[in-house]
Amino acid sequence: MQTVTIKVNGETFTESVPPRLLLVDFLRERLALTGTHVGCTHEGVCGACTVHLDGDAVKSCLMLAVQADGHDITTVEGLAKGEELSALQRAFREEHGLQCGFCTPGILMNMTDFLKHNPNPTDDEIRQGLIGNLCRCTGYVNIIRAVQQASQVMQGEAP
Amino acid sequence: MFPANIEHYSRPATIDEALATSARFEDGEAMFIAGGQSLMQAMKSRMTRPRCLIDLQAIAELRGICPDANALSIGAMTRYATIAADERLTGYFAALRDAASHVGDRQVRNRGTIGGSCCWNYVASCMPAVVLALGAEMQLRAVGGASRSVAAEDFLIAPLETARAEHEILLGLRFQAPAGRGGSAYQKWGLVKDALPVVGVCVAVTLDAAGRCASARVGLAGLSAGAHRATAAEQALLGSTGDAAAIAKAFDAAATAADVQGDKWADMAYRQNLIRTLGQAVATSAFARAAGSKE
Ligand SMILES: Cc1cc2nc3c(=O)[nH]c(=O)nc-3n(C[C@H](O)[C@@H](O)[C@@H](O)COP(=O)(O)OP(=O)(O)OC[C@H]3O[C@@H](n4cnc5c(N)ncnc54)[C@H](O)[C@@H]3O)c2cc1C
Ligand code: FES
Numbered sequence: 113m114q115t116v117t118i119k120v121n122g123e124t125f126t127e128s129v130p131p132r133l134l135l136v137d138f139l140r141e142r143l144a145l146t147g148t149h150v151g152c153t154h155e156g157v158c159g160a161c162t163v164h165l166d167g168d169a170v171k172s173c174l175m176l177a178v179q180a181d182g183h184d185i186t187t188v189e190g191l192a193k194g195e196e197l198s199a200l201q202r203a204f205r206e207e208h209g210l211q212c213g214f215c216t217p218g219i220l221m222n223m224t225d226f227l228k229h230n231p232n233p234t235d236d237e238i239r240q241g242l243i244g245n246l247c248r249c250t251g252y253v254n255i256i257r258a259v260q261q262a263s264q265v266m267q268g269e270a271p
Numbered sequence: 272m273f274p275a276n277i278e279h280y281s282r283p284a285t286i287d288e289a290l291a292t293s294a295r296f297e298d299g300e301a302m303f304i305a306g307g308q309s310l311m312q313a314m315k316s317r318m319t320r321p322r323c324l325i326d327l328q329a330i331a332e333l334r335g336i337c338p339d340a341n342a343l344s345i346g347a348m349t350r351y352a353t354i355a356a357d358e359r360l361t362g363y364f365a366a367l368r369d370a371a372s373h374v375g376d377r378q379v380r381n382r383g384t385i386g387g388s389c390c391w392n393y394v395a396s397c398m399p400a401v402v403l404a405l406g407a408e409m410q411l412r413a414v415g416g417a418s419r420s421v422a423a424e425d426f427l428i429a430p431l432e433t434a435r436a437e438h439e440i441l442l443g444l445r446f447q448a449p450a451g452r453g454g455s456a457y458q459k460w461g462l463v464k465d466a467l468p469v470v471g472v473c474v475a476v477t478l479d480a481a482g483r484c485a486s487a488r489v490g491l492a493g494l495s496a497g498a499h500r501a502t503a504a505e506q507a508l509l510g511s512t513g514d515a516a517a518i519a520k521a522f523d524a525a526a527t528a529a530d531v532q533g534d535k536w537a538d539m540a541y542r543q544n545l546i547r548t549l550g551q552a553v554a555t556s557a558f559a560r561a562a563g564s565k566e
């Protein structure tokens with residue numbers, strides 16, 4: 113067992129964990145933050161487990177919890193400010209960017225990071241940015257629309 | 272799925288400390304972890320079961336891209352995302368950006384490293400073919416501080432096999448800058464966009480004062496032999512001006528000479544055709560970059 117101190121959505125947690133515990137299992141099972149999903153076995157191809165590690169979108173199934181020791185993690189539960197959804201979350205609701213919702217947390221986390229780097233993307237750039245996230249329901253069209261809408265709203269909001 | 276039991280995990284701040292930790296374990300028991308984008312898959316599927324994991328993430332001196340007049344140095348722990356975003360990598364080094372910006376997906380590029388890719392040397396992977404074409408020198412350090420430099424083609428022995436010794440750390444890669452004008456490019460074709468290469472081709476050329484090809488190196492990715500040079504294409508490009516006929520001839524030769532095995536997704540003729548079409552596109556772009564094109 114190893115003691116780790118990890119900041120998750122602004123709150124600091126100190127836990128004793130076995131080194132082999134995956135970061136995604138730490139989030140889901142230790143912290144009961146079950147918004148982060150697991151969609152594949154060992155390949156790391158579905159993106160449902162995407163979180164931010166110090167601001168960058170990464171797959172939490174391809175990391176150990178001990179590797180996050182001393183770092184800052186944001187999960188989908190950390191996107192809203194209290195009851196107020198982020199612009200991207202609102203856009204997913206308004207543009208029907210989800211059906212079953214299994215892929216949605218990972219896509220929100222990836223696209224939040226994406227929009228930070230590319231605030232005014234083309235549809236093609238969004239498609240390219242979504243390669244690491246599988247959605248088996250929507251066909252992606254409304255997801256792209258939602259990201260576009262959020263980009264416009266966020267640019268309007270920016271000072 | 273999750274890894275088999277790991278008894279010891281540490282994240283040293285220095286290379287020496289990492290080497291010393293590794294040396295405390297028997298051969299095969301300790302593994303370095305970089306971005307984990309291959310190793311985590313292997314551990315979760317129980318293909319590998321290290322007793323000890325040594326995380327290289329906290330060693331600052333293993334990171335960074337440093338171009339000078341004579342050479343380009345890239346630290347082993349430099350992430351794909353960092354390489355893809357570095358606008359100084361043009362001309363002779365442009366292939367590094369071509370490859371880094373299309374490895375996997377954004378999340379993989381945010382973690383995966385150039386050093387990890389070369390040390391893993393997966394049968395279908397992008398960076399090994401690029402570092403072969405660019406003639407990288409792989410810089411290694413062993414316990415006790417002994418350093419050595421190994422040419423990429425001697426380092427990349429076969430799929431999942433490299434010249435890196437047990438307990439040795441890859442520090443970085445050094446690429447000699449070309450004497451005159453140079454250009455390179457990389458492209459791949461995968462089963463889905465930005466996937467592992469079914470075939471990938473990297474071409475690096477230099478031009479003499481008259482605009483003729485003074486040196487050419489071609490790296491092939493995705494074939495069962497792993498990353499290797501296509502010497503038939505290299506010889507055919509030498510002396511040419513990069514005209515369409517010369518380039519077509521070079522990649523006909525490469526497709527004929529390559530040991531190509533088909534599978535149910537891409538048969539032999541299809542893969543040979545990929546070598547031709549990707550090779551032609553990439554060589555055209557490498558010559559244009561050598562001649563000063565910014566694209
Ligand atoms: C979804 C997905 C898509 C992918 N798509 C592509 C693709 O399109 N093209 C492609 O080429 N690859 C692809 N990959 C593979 C990826 O590029 C990895 O091979 C690469 O990231 C490995 O680097 P790493 O830093 O993650 O290394 P790790 O996985 O941490 O390590 C790999 C191996 O190298 C050793 N090692 C790492 N660094 C050092 C060092 N400095 N010194 C000594 N030993 C070291 C480790 O011990 C381990 O054995 C993909 C991976 C995923 C998960
Ligand atoms: S669970 Fe599928 S990528 Fe992590």
Ligand code: FES
Nearest residue numbers: 211213247248249
């Ligand atoms: S909404 Fe069901 S998988 Fe994307």
